[in-house]
Amino acid sequence: MILEAVLLLGLIGITLAIIFGTDLMVAVVIYCAFSFLTMFLYIVMGAPDVAFTEAVIGVISTVIFIILLRSIDRKIK
Amino acid sequence: MIENNLPVLIIIVPLCAALLCLLLTGINRHLGRAVVVLAVLASLVMSVMQLGLVIKNGPIHYAIGNYKVPFGIEFVIDSLNAVIIVMISTIGFISAVYADHFVTDRRPLLHGAYNTIIALLITGLLGMASTGDVFNLYVFLEITSLSAYCLIALGGSRGIVSAYRYMLVGTIAATFYLVAAALLYGATGTLNMDDMAKILSSGDYDTVMLLSMCFLIPAFGIKMALFPFHGWQPSAYTHAEAGTRPLITGVMGKLPAYAMFRFFYCIFGTDFRYVRYLMLALGVFSVCSMLYGSLMAMWQNDIRKMLAYSSVAQIGYISLGFAIGTPIALAGSFLHMIGHAFMKGGLFFCTGAIRYKFGTTDLNDFGRIYKKMPLTCGLLTVAALSMIGIPPTAGFFSKWYLASGAADQHYWIYIAVLVISSLLNAVYFFKLIEKVFINEDAGLKDKWSRGPELPLTMLIPIVVCFVAILGIGLFNAKIVDVLLLTLGEVGL
Amino acid sequence: MRKLFTVIILIVAISTPFFAFDVLPVIGDPDSAPNSHVSDHYIEHAVEECNSPNMVTAVIVDYRAFDTMFETTVMFLAGVSVVLLLAGRPKRRLISPSAVKKRGRTVRGKAVYETVNKDVMISLIEPLILIYAVYVLFHGEVSLGGGFQAGALIGMTYLLDVMVGKRQRPIFNLSKFRSAALAGVGPFIYALTGLISVFAGGMYLEYNRLPLPVHQAELHSIGITAVEIGVTIGVAGTIITIINALMERISFDDDND
Amino acid sequence: MDFNWLSWLPLEYRPLCAVLVSMIAAGLIYVLGEHIHRNLREAITLIASVLKIVLVYSLIPAALAGTEVRLELFRIVKGVSFALSVDPAGMVFACVASTLWLLTSIYSIGYMRGHGEKNQTGYFAAFAMCLSSATGLCFASNLLTFFVFYEILTVSTYPLVVHYRDDEGIASGRKYLAYTLISGQIFFAAIVIVYSVSGTTEFTPGGFLDAKMLPAPWALIVFFMMVGAGIVKAGVMPLHSWLPAAMVAPTPVSALLHAVAVVKAGAFCTLRVVLYVFGPELAKSCGGAKALAWMAVFTIIVSSFIAMRKTNLKARLAFSTVGQLSYIVLGICILTPFSTAGALYHIVAHAFMKITLFMVAGAVFVTTHKKDITEMVGIGRRMPFTMGAFALASIGIAGFPFFAGFVSKANIIFGAVEAGQPLYVATLIASALLALAYLMPVVLVSFKKEVENPEFMEFGEADLRMLLPLLMAAILSVLLGIWPNMGLHLFDLSLMAGNSIFQPLM
């Protein structure tokens, strides 16, 4: 229970960082970390199947995000 | 064999066509489209058969995988969704026939992909109408939404932005829907609608129902573009891809309304403690929706935008029926759902045809266009009159049922709003009629001067809509009888 | 206005669980409603009914197989949408006043870190991932994983190959069209499995009725495997399609600056 | 008259056929109009109107005998069927409308060709549609069927009003729509309320509502919501202003609006609502009838004064219509059998007289291009038959004995005396004098001897296609005055209607 709470608090922190950050590349990389933490949380919650999927999807979506960042300005305002 | 599996075959046939469309387009460039159109036609035929069966034998329960009810996914076809499925597959078929003229890029990949997405949109809509499972509904909702995002994004540079905004808002709606589903699952432990309704009515679940209602109203409100949640809708409808716009505008907004009905009347039922609040909230939203949509539509110069705002108003009519809640008013809502699909679809078929022929959608260019396109303008007029609610078109009768339901419940204000809203409708639809029949000729150049008014495949949808609007109007009592087979047990 | 709206959303959402104190079940309670009504049946009957020790697999491809079919369709739909959206050549006329720099030909990034020979690494890793993918696919009903994960792994192999490798030809020589068509074939296999049981006189996706001369329990395994293969093909095709479409559209010329 | 040869068509289907014949004609004209010769197109109109006359007249014996003729085709909404039936009051209006359609059609052909009008196809199609819905109104046997035809009438009149498609036409078209659609929608709301409180919408002589269903304030509100639709179309002040504005349309359209279908439909609607829905008792007890009667009185007086000030002939006639229609409304609101019969008969009488007047105005306009009364000095010398007909009709409007107007007005006055309302009697008599005061000057001016206007020397009598119908109308209006029951037994029908309504009370 405590582990889950700590992980969730970490996720909330990452979300805040994404919302208030000014660099998209940082946001995407942090989102990668978010995805990893999520996976960990799923394992803690006893859902290894979901965690497996999340791991694979986390990789793919992060990579797609980063591919896209090639053509998008990193800086926000 | 086919009779026993009708509910699922109606969905699987267009799905298979969609999945194979790309491959077949690679083999022959016309094969993919032909298969899609035939598949939708097949599901139209099957849906009519299904409607006959439902009227004869009562509701069909189809358990997929032959698992007992709460464990597997179940399709429940009663007279309500049988009628709606017929409506969807009819409009789906005529739009699939119609849409091909608007494909500009005819490379096999793109042409095939376009037809695939149309077929998947129809599949998703049919699935939403047939399913009896809360989570399955979510999946179909997402299929519908994703294909709609794509089709809206195909409508040029404005379309992309509207599609993106719609995607964000639509995902919020889908997420809210999931939250509500989680709450209900958490309270009942099942995902099957009938089972859930049974459990919810057996104990004290009022709080959870109220809470999930708080999430469901915004969720469905966003998807069906009810007043405070309609922000995405006008630009999305305006800039959607021209060939499928009738399908998107005509049918897509109705299915969330139908799902809303399923939740509020079939799952929650009418005897839970907060039902009055629910109805009051819905009533306020729909009244605002009707007035706001009509007022905004009056100021538009682009016919597409005008019709988009008018959709906001018309969705208000549908949810007004839910807010009144007697069987007759609910029947009015459903009649309006069906009728409005044909009216709005028909209007957009006409708009598309005019754009196809003259390349304009600005109302000021429409002067005396009726001389060049008499049939199209005939439908335009009939559909507009139906929107206003002039008998004997479909729009009048749905208004009649709504109003008589309201009168039975002594909601005089709703009757007043119905009257005011249809007068506002009259203002802008007569503006349209005035432009089409009376104003000075704007000297439009015809891109296709040879031959008949329009290609045959574009005339078919127009004629079908014309017949449907008048047919629904004249035989509304039969349709209402069919609807009341189910609704008789549901309402207040 | 928007800030205000946000604050309202925050307040409402945060107060929801307080309000819903009675509504939501206690976490970890084995007797709570969601853990007792339907799920017990799944846990107790998955092995005998579906011949699948992994109950999640039993749920997604047997009890609720219909959902999964449409989940795969959603993937296919996403792939087709991406292709359709990114297929046209971008117009020259940009609305932005600061016109974006001219699109150059696609130049893959020059290798900067020469310490590891990527070609060797890739040719070592890729087969491993593929083997793992096949394992996950066929072993999904017993242990973790299933069609979706296998497909995603195959897609990831392709991704690795495209992103990192320097070879001219990627390991699967798939154009956008072929991969998209393939992505459609996957769910079609799924749908066909269901249709076969319909033609054999059963309900849709009723694996018991598959017309094969094996024992009832085996039929479920066969059905699940067929379905999982469909999912794998669909997902792999879709991910390859998406990556192809994105990579064609985006220029990787910033290494030349 | 003998209609035995028509016996193959069952009696109850004839009203439907009468409605459909002009609807089909409208469709044919609209679809084929531009592709066939105009003579052929007009032949469709004429054949349809003759057929319609035959069908309608063949129903008169049944109506006189009081046999029930009723057709329930399908259910128009759940609980209410689409029903057509024949009753004396509807029969009167149907006879008038169908007879005048033939006359107006012939006249229109002359007018439209003589004037070289555009959009003739649309004109004839919309005209046929109007007549179709007017016939439907007559035979509708419940409120909802009635409303369906009422709205079709509203919409199909619109193209006629905006016929010229200029700014003035559009403006008056908008005005027309604003008045009629708003009142129509309110009528709709009232029908819903009536249906919800009473559970029926079937027209019953003497009304089907009672004070139990609608308590005091509601009865009055619903009464005015329903009657509003009627009096807007009938042009009762202060809701009349669309009617003069609609004068921009061609003269046959004015004739249609004023004499044949539209305003008469309004008056007929008032009749149905007051006497067949509310019934005399409730109308009296809720105070609606009295208020309406006073509105009618006000209109009769004021419109006559306004008419006197107008120099445009058509505008003067328009205000005359406003006044005359209020006779009908007043006759209905006096609530006695005689006044009701008079009101119904006034539909007939006014139709024939007013159509004569408008046809004359149109004929003069086509022949000489004069609209203003002051320019018509001496015109009667050149067009004696035309202006003679005008003189006959004017005298009839004023209500001289042996003219059609006398029969109806006398009955209304009888009714008023019976009801003990001397003020109404005074109003009616005063208005007769006023009518004389605004119509006779036209006749006098046109037959003026001294000034021989050189402009008119080149003109002769109007075109025969215009002259013939207007003379016929004028002669008929005289004949109906001398012999009110001539041929069609219209007066008997009116009396029957009046008696049937008040029968339960006596």
Added chain:
Amino acid sequence: MMITISTFLAEKGIYLLTFILLSLGVAGIVTCNNYMKKLICMNIMQVAVIFLFLCLGQKSKGTIPVAVEGLEKAADYINPLPHGLMLTAIVVSLGTTAVGLSLLLRIREKYGTIEEDDLLMRQELLSMEERQRRKQELQRIDT
């Protein structure tokens, strides 16, 4: 009072955090000006719902839902149904993200920006331009 709060946190605390995450996601979609960030926030929001479902299926003494010899009772395994549902939800969210990203790319190519206010301003300019061009065309036709 303290006991109530601590019980609440123990029994329902995860729900609270999940709802906070959900609302942060919604808030991010509404307030962020950058379309890419909105997309990321959308993903976060969906993850929050997945947590919510998984929380419902928790069992304090349960093991992962793969059948093992000797464990027969339903209480021994974590509820597999939410896992199955959430697999679908994750896939759907991936699909939505892919479509969103390709839309984003198109927006960037067309308008040169992915900031919302900038974009709306440019759209406004574009429509003004169109209107002017139209006016000029009309004038040309007149002359």
